[in-house]
Amino acid sequence: xxxxxxxxxxxxxxxxxxxxxxxxxxxxxxxxxxxxxxxxxxxxxxxxxxxxxxxxxxxxxxxxxxxxxxxxxxxxxxxxxxxxxxxxxxxxxxxxxxxxxxxxxxxxxxxxxxxxxxxxxxxxxxxxxxxxxxxxxxxxxxxxxxxxxxxxxxxxxxxxxxxxxxxxxxxxxxxxxxxxxxxxxxxxxxxxxxxxxxxxxxxxxxxxxxxxxxxxxxxxxxxxxxxxxxxxxxxxxxxxxxxxxxxxxxxxxxxxxxxxxxxxxxxxxxxxxxxxxxxxxxxxxxxxxxxxxxxxxxxxxxxxxxxxxxxxxxxxxxxxxxxxxxxxxxxxxxxxxxxxxxxxxxxxxxxxxx
Ligand code: MRU
Numbered sequence: 042x043x044x045x046x047x048x049x050x051x052x053x054x055x056x057x058x059x060x061x062x063x064x065x066x067x068x069x070x071x072x073x074x075x076x077x078x079x080x081x082x083x084x085x086x087x088x089x090x091x092x093x094x095x096x097x098x099x100x101x102x103x104x105x106x107x108x109x110x111x112x113x114x115x116x117x118x119x120x121x122x123x124x125x126x127x128x129x130x131x132x133x134x135x136x137x138x139x140x141x142x143x144x145x146x147x148x149x150x151x152x153x154x155x156x157x158x159x160x161x162x163x164x165x166x167x168x169x170x171x172x173x174x175x176x177x178x179x180x181x182x183x184x185x186x187x188x189x190x191x192x193x194x195x196x197x198x199x200x201x202x203x204x205x206x207x208x209x210x211x212x213x214x215x216x217x218x219x220x221x222x223x224x225x226x227x228x229x230x231x232x233x234x235x236x237x238x239x240x241x242x243x244x245x246x247x248x249x250x251x252x253x254x255x256x257x258x259x260x261x262x263x264x265x266x267x268x269x270x271x272x273x274x275x276x277x278x279x280x281x282x283x284x285x286x287x288x289x290x291x292x293x294x295x296x297x298x299x300x301x302x303x304x305x306x307x308x309x310x311x312x313x314x315x316x317x318x319x320x321x322x323x324x325x326x327x328x329x330x331x332x333x334x335x336x337x338x339x340x341x342x343x344x345x346x347x348x349x350x351x352x353x354x355x356x357x358x359x360x361x362x363x364x365x366x367x368x369x370x371x372x373x374x375x376x377x378x379x380x381x382x383x384x385x386x387x388x389x390x391x392x393x394x395x
Contacts, residue, residue, distance in 0.1 A: 043201045043244060045090050046097065048166050053097045055085045058202055062243035073102030073121050080128040080135075083234070087203020088277045088313055089172050092134030095125040096165040099142045104158050111150050114157060118146055130325040131286055131354045133278040133315040138168065169205045175310040176207040178368035180216025183273070183308055186364060186371075187217035187224060191270035194227040194260060194298075197288035198240035199275025199308065209308040210273040211245065213366060218250060225251040227269060231288060232257055233333040233351065257290050264301040272298045273366075276309040283359030283376025284321025285309075289352055295361035304363040311367050316384055321356035329353045 047054045052071040059082065060066050068084060070076045076098030079085050085094045102121035108114040122139050129135060142161060149160040187193060193214055197203075200211030207215065218224055226245055231237035238254050245252040255263060263269050272294055278286040285291070285307050298305040318324055331349040335341060343349070365372040365380070369387050372379035 042206050043247070045087075045202050045205055046085055046094050046169070048097055048100075048162070048169070052101060053079075053094065055079055055094070056202070057084050058086055058240060059084055061202075061239050070098070070101075072105065073098040073124065076101065077124045077128050080125075086236070087198060087200075088132035088134040088275065089176075089204040089209070089310055090202070091129060091132050092138035092312055093165070093168050093172055093205055095128070095135050096138040096142055096168050098125055099139070100161040100165040103146075103161050106154075106158075108154060111154060111157070114154050115146070115150070118143075129327055131277045131327045132313075133318075134310075134312045137312045141168070172205040172310065173207055175312075175368035176204055176209055176212040177216075179209055179308050179310070179366050180207065180212040180219075182368075182371055183213030183306065183366035184216040184220050184222070186271070186304070186306055186366070187213065187222055187273070188270040190223035192225050192227050192263070192268045193217075194229065194263070194269045194272045194294065195241060196229040196237065196257075196272075196274050196291050196294050197231045198236040198244070200241055200244045202240045202244055203275060208244075209275045209310065209366075210306075211241065213273050213306070213308050214250070215248070225253065227260075227263055228252055228254050229257050229260060229290065229294065230254060231290060234329075234353075236288065257293075260294055261297045261300075264297055264303060269298075269301075269303055271304050271306065273306045273308055276307050276313050276365075277354055278318065278324050279307070279309060279314045279365065279380070280318045280321050280324060281316045281377060281380060282320050283362060283365065283372070283374070283380060284324070285357045285359070285362060285365075286321060286324045286326070286354045287357065289355050292355040292357045292361075295357040299361050305357075305361055306364050306366060307357075307362055308366040311369055311383070311387055314367065314380060314384070316380070321358060324354075324356060326355070327353040
C-alpha cells in the first residue's frame with residue numbers, strides 16, 4: 042500500500058506528490074513549519090491527507106516546544122494552529138483537524154505539558170488509522186453503486202495519495218473491483234496541476250486497474266460514445282445542502298454527466314462535510330498562481346501578460362449529484378435532510394436509516 046504520510050521519530054514522512062509519476066521520493070518534515078510549507082506547495086494534497094498532515098504537524102510542533110507550563114504551551118499551540126490554518130482555505134478537513142487537536146489539547150491540559158504532548162501525538166496517529174477505515178467503509182457503501190461492468194470516470198485524484206490510504210472515490214472503485222465488478226477507469230488529466238495524469242493514473246496502474254487517461258476536454262465525447270457508465274469524484278468541502286466543492290473542472294463533468302443521464306457520485310469522509318456552511322456559495326475557493334496555467338512542465342505555453350484565472354476548486358450544485366458516499370452510509374437527495382440524518386447518526390443521536 043502507498044504510504045502517503047507517516048509519523049516517524051524524525052518527523053512526518055511524505056511521498057513528494059510534486060515529483061510523481063517519474064520520481065517516487067519521500068521527504069521528512071522535521072518541523073511544523075516544514076509541514077505547513079509541504080501542504081501549501083502540494084507536496085501533500087487531497088482534503089483528507091491535508092487534514093491528517095496538519096494534525097501531525099501540530100503534534101510535532103507541540104512535541105518540540107520547550108514551554109515549561111501549560112500557559113506557555115497554549116500560546117505556542119495557538120501559533121502552530123494558525124500557521125496550519127493559513128495553508129489552504131478550501132478543504133474543510135484542515136479546519137476539522139485543527140479543531141480536533143484543539144479539543145484534545147484542552148482535555149489533556151489539566152494533566153500538564155508532558156501529557157498534552159503524548160495525547161496530541163497519539164491523536165494525530167489515530168486520525169490516520171481512522172481515515173483508512175473510513176475509506177474502506179466508503180468502499181463498502183459505494184461499491185454497489187458502481188456498474189457491474191463498464192467505464193467509470195473520475196476527476197483529479199481522490200485516491201490513496203489524497204488520503205492516508207485506499208482513497209475515497211478510488212476506494213469505491215477499488216472496492217467494486219474487489220467485489221468482482223469489471224470496471225475500466227477513465228482518468229481526467231485535471232489541468233492545470235495534472236493530479237489525474239500524474240497521480241490517479243500512477244496509483245491505479247500500480248494496482249493493475251485498467252485505466253485510460255483522457256484530457257479534460259475529452260470527457261463529453263467519451264460519454265456520448267457510451268464509454269462512461271458512472272462518475273465518482275472526491276470532495277474538499279460539502280455544504281449542508283449537498284453542494285460540493287472539488288477540484289476545478291468537477292462542475293463541468295457533473296453537467297456533462299447530467300446531459301448524458303450518467304449518475305454522478307461524490308465520495309468523502311464525514312470530516313469533509315461542513316454542516317456549518319449552508320450552501321456552496323459560502324465555500325472559500327483557493328486561487329493559485331497564474332503560472333500553473335501559463336506554464337506546463339516548466340515551459341511557458343501562454344503569451345506574456347495574458348490575463349489568467351486559476352481557481353483551484355469549483356462548486357457542483359447538489360442538483361447534479363445522485364448520491365454522496367460517506368463512511369456513515371449513503372446520502373441521497375434531498376441532501377439537506379439526508380446529511381442531517383447522517384450528522385445525527387454520527388453524533389449517536391439516532392440510528393442511521395440508510
Ligand atoms: O488541490 P488538491 O490536489 O488538494 O485537490 C484535491 C481534490 O480536489 C480532491 O478531489 C479532493 O481533495 C478529494 S481527495 C480524497
